[in-house]
Amino acid sequence: MRKQDIVIMANKNLWRRKARTILTCLGVVIGTASIVVMLSIGIGLKETMERDMARWGSLNIIRIYPGMQYDREGSPSGEAKRLNDETVAELKVISGVVAVSPAFEVNGEARLGRKQGWLNIIGMDLNTLEDMEFSVEHGRLPSPGESFTIVAGSQVINQFWDERAARSRGGFDYEHEQQDPAELLNQRITVSVNNYSNPQNIKKYNFTVVGILDDKNMDRSWQVYGSLDDIKRIRDFMMQATSGGESGSPSQMPFKEGPMVSSRRDPRQEDTSNDYNYILVRTKDVAQTKKVSSELRERGYNAYSMADSLEGIEKTSRTIQAVLGGIGGITLFVAALGITNTMVMSIYERTREIGIIKVIGASFADVRAIFLMEAALIGFMGGILGLGLSYLASYVVNTIAGGYIQQGMMGGPGGSISVIPLWLALGAVAFAIFIGIASGYYPANRAIKLSPIVAIRNE
Amino acid sequence: MKPIIQAEKIIKKYRMGTEVVSVLNSIDLNIYPGEILAILGTSGSGKTTFLNLAAGLERPTKGDIIIDGHNLNKISEKKMAVFRRRYIGFVFQLYNLVPSLTALENAVLPLIFEGVPARERDKKGRELLKEMGLGNRMRHKPSELSGGQRQRVSIARAMINNPRIIFADEPTGNLDSKTTVEILNLLTSTVRASGQTLMMVTHDIKVADYGDRIVEMVDGNIFNDEPNGSSGLPPEEGKEKKS
Ligand SMILES: Nc1ncnc2c1ncn2[C@@H]1O[C@H](COP(=O)(O)OP(=O)(O)OP(=O)(O)O)[C@@H](O)[C@H]1O
Ligand SMILES: [Mg+2]
Numbered sequence: 001m002r003k004q005d006i007v008i009m010a011n012k013n014l015w016r017r018k019a020r021t022i023l024t025c026l027g028v029v030i031g032t033a034s035i036v037v038m039l040s041i042g043i044g045l046k047e048t049m050e051r052d053m054a055r056w057g058s059l060n061i062i063r064i065y066p067g068m069q070y071d072r073e074g075s076p077s078g079e080a081k082r083l084n085d086e087t088v089a090e091l092k093v094i095s096g097v098v099a100v101s102p103a104f105e106v107n108g109e110a111r112l113g114r115k116q117g118w119l120n121i122i123g124m125d126l127n128t129l130e131d132m133e134f135s136v137e138h139g140r141l142p143s144p145g146e147s148f149t150i151v152a153g154s155q156v157i158n159q160f161w162d163e164r165a166a167r168s169r170g171g172f173d174y175e176h177e178q179q180d181p182a183e184l185l186n187q188r189i190t191v192s193v194n195n196y197s198n199p200q201n202i203k204k205y206n207f208t209v210v211g212i213l214d215d216k217n218m219d220r221s222w223q224v225y226g227s228l229d230d231i232k233r234i235r236d237f238m239m240q241a242t243s244g245g246e247s248g249s250p251s252q253m254p255f256k257e258g259p260m261v262s263s264r265r266d267p268r269q270e271d272t273s274n275d276y277n278y279i280l281v282r283t284k285d286v287a288q289t290k291k292v293s294s295e296l297r298e299r300g301y302n303a304y305s306m307a308d309s310l311e312g313i314e315k316t317s318r319t320i321q322a323v324l325g326g327i328g329g330i331t332l333f334v335a336a337l338g339i340t341n342t343m344v345m346s347i348y349e350r351t352r353e354i355g356i357i358k359v360i361g362a363s364f365a366d367v368r369a370i371f372l373m374e375a376a377l378i379g380f381m382g383g384i385l386g387l388g389l390s391y392l393a394s395y396v397v398n399t400i401a402g403g404y405i406q407q408g409m410m411g412g413p414g415g416s417i418s419v420i421p422l423w424l425a426l427g428a429v430a431f432a433i434f435i436g437i438a439s440g441y442y443p444a445n446r447a448i449k450l451s452p453i454v455a456i457r458n459e
Numbered sequence: 460m461k462p463i464i465q466a467e468k469i470i471k472k473y474r475m476g477t478e479v480v481s482v483l484n485s486i487d488l489n490i491y492p493g494e495i496l497a498i499l500g501t502s503g504s505g506k507t508t509f510l511n512l513a514a515g516l517e518r519p520t521k522g523d524i525i526i527d528g529h530n531l532n533k534i535s536e537k538k539m540a541v542f543r544r545r546y547i548g549f550v551f552q553l554y555n556l557v558p559s560l561t562a563l564e565n566a567v568l569p570l571i572f573e574g575v576p577a578r579e580r581d582k583k584g585r586e587l588l589k590e591m592g593l594g595n596r597m598r599h600k601p602s603e604l605s606g607g608q609r610q611r612v613s614i615a616r617a618m619i620n621n622p623r624i625i626f627a628d629e630p631t632g633n634l635d636s637k638t639t640v641e642i643l644n645l646l647t648s649t650v651r652a653s654g655q656t657l658m659m660v661t662h663d664i665k666v667a668d669y670g671d672r673i674v675e676m677v678d679g680n681i682f683n684d685e686p687n688g689s690s691g692l693p694p695e696e697g698k699e700k701k702s
Contacts, residue, residue, distance in 0.1 A: 001571060002571075002576070009571070012559065356556075359516060360544075360548075361569045361572045361573065361620075362572045364536075366572050452516050
């Protein structure tokens with residue numbers, strides 16, 4: 001029997017009982033639609049959450065903090081790892097790692113012309129900035145070898161306020177206007193820091209802003225970034241133990257200074273005053289981030305990445321999808337029983353006809369093909385219509401519920417709650433067809449087993 | 460001449476609950492190519508049962524049916540469909556057309572299962588239905604046809620793939636006497652024209668008279684087996700006798 005004849009014959013048979021076929025299809029329509037809509041909501045939520053996550057920090061960057069790694073019960077596991085050049089060298093050779101930059105971080109009062117504010121300055125290996133996904137909206141990134149040039153996050157400008165202007169306007173204005181980040185470009189910022197042990201000892205440093213970061217990564221919008229050496233110099237000054245703040249060679253002093261060492265938490269530990277505040281590791285992609293960060297934790301590092309939180313989100317969204325998909329699955333299972341029922345009924349009605357076609361030469365394969373094709377067609381039609389219904393439902397969910405959620409969430413381009421990717425659409429129809437065929441299998445075998453003679457004698 | 464159908468010691472028993480009913484008691488019969496054989500018997504004598512066994516629709520309790528050298532007992536149920544398609548055409552008392560299909564579609568049904576392309580089989584079907592006098596009824600459903608017309612469609616269906624043997628079980632059982640004559644003339648003349656073998660079952664002596672040879676069955680036994688009294692008569696004369 002030719003394939004097109006099987007399709008034609010099956011199709012003809014189906015439409016002999018229009019109402020019943022339509023009702024059976026309806027079961028598949030609802031089943032498919034509920035699975036697709038449920039899964040699409042799971043997918044939509046995950047996509048939205050991922051997008052939000054990425055705005056709070058790159059998913060390809062791991063931060064390593066000093067100190068112990070703590071297990072779930074809160075007890076320290078392994079030795080505390082030091083963050084020094086040896087560490088940097090160790091990290092660089094881990095597979096999946098693209099770049100490594102140590103970082104020093106200092107805070108200080110800052111002045112920008114008449115405005116004043118508070119500045120968080122991070123020193124990094126300027127060679128790695130591009131690899132660390134720094135990109136500027138205005139100006140450029142500081143070049144390696146430069147001194148006291150910085151790139152500022154997009155919100156840094158908003159940390160400065162003009163006290164006098166505010167006072168003349170009658171008090172402190174809490175909600176001062178958003179200022180244009182570009183205003184900061186090529187400006188000079190003066191930062192004052194004092195020595196920890198001698199607060200009267202104050203030093204001022206002048207920085208030139210050569211670039212403003214774009215606001216892709218909100219994690220960086222409140223900081224300025226300069227060279228590792230500059231920031232280390234400031235830090236060394238702040239940590240100097242000598243009173244009076246005499247000049248010296250701050251970068252070498254702490255090695256020899258006894259008091260510094262004793263001020264550390266663990267007196268047995270070696271001198272760590274030159275250790276970095278943290279180290280940034282850039283990986284190839286999210287998958288590598290997860291792999292590398294868990295490897296780092298295994299090695300005892302206190303590693304953290306946005307991708308780790310993503311794992312939790314993924315797990316949650318997988319659970320949501322499993323539950324929702326399960327509900328749809330049950331619906332589709334009931335629909336499958338409907339198909340089987342319809343096919344069995346149809347075989348009862350057509351017992352005689354099945355006998356006839358067997359007598360005149362329909363093989364087992366022909367009979368099976370006709371019945372499986374009928375069941376598959378029910379699945380196919382139900383799947384297509386169900387998919388149509390899903391798109392409609394998805395649209396409704398996104399317009400109605402989507403509006404509420406966008407209002408509820410702080411700013412940002414609101415994601416869709418329900419997303420139907422192509423694979424889901426195609427998969428749903430394929431699955432509906434599969435359900436049809438699977439449901440038709442038992443009835444088809446019954447049809448095959450009908451003895452032609454009994455079938456003909458019937459009536 | 461080598462028989463096209465050999466029935467050897469055919470026994471058929473049915474189990475009805477605890478009772479065993481013996482329907483056929485060791486039947487031996489040879490049917491030769493080109494023969495028109497009528498099986499005559501009263502109701503319940505086992506005619507239909509024998510025909511079904513001979514056509515491989517049912518299996519004998521004991522004994523062998525050999526068609527053109529193939530022992531049907533050695534052909535699996537699965538392969539039997541293909542075998543029937545090649546060797547056998549059927550004409551039933553109740554026509555057994557598929558109600559949802561048109562006359563043409565019913566007539567070409569065996570070719571569909573054989574995998575013949577639509578154009579080719581429709582051409583063949585039209586020609587055949589025209590020969591059967593149904594040139595203007597091709598698109599009619601069985602329910603829109605008279606009994607005689609339905610039986611013509613079913614004869615066309617039996618003939619369409621040109622099988623070696625035609626089995627007919629009371630082909631005129633539901634028709635009036637005028638139509639009976641028409642149908643029998645049509646059936647026997649086409650069978651003769653294409654050199655096929657016809658095995659026809661009937662309880663009507665007038666119908667049996669169309670056969671070259673009449674086998675009479677009584678209670679599952681062959682009671683009498685002889686050439687038709689007017690054997691040797693060309694079919695034309697046979698027809699004249701009936702009309
Ligand atoms: N499947 C079956 N189960 C039990 N008994 C059967 C079965 N088929 C036929 N019989 C019995 O076998 C006997 C012969 O039946 P069969 O149909 O061959 O008769 P027949 O000669 O064709 O009669 P008719 O002229 O009425 O069609 C009957 O007594 C019938 O009851
Ligand atoms: Mg009978």
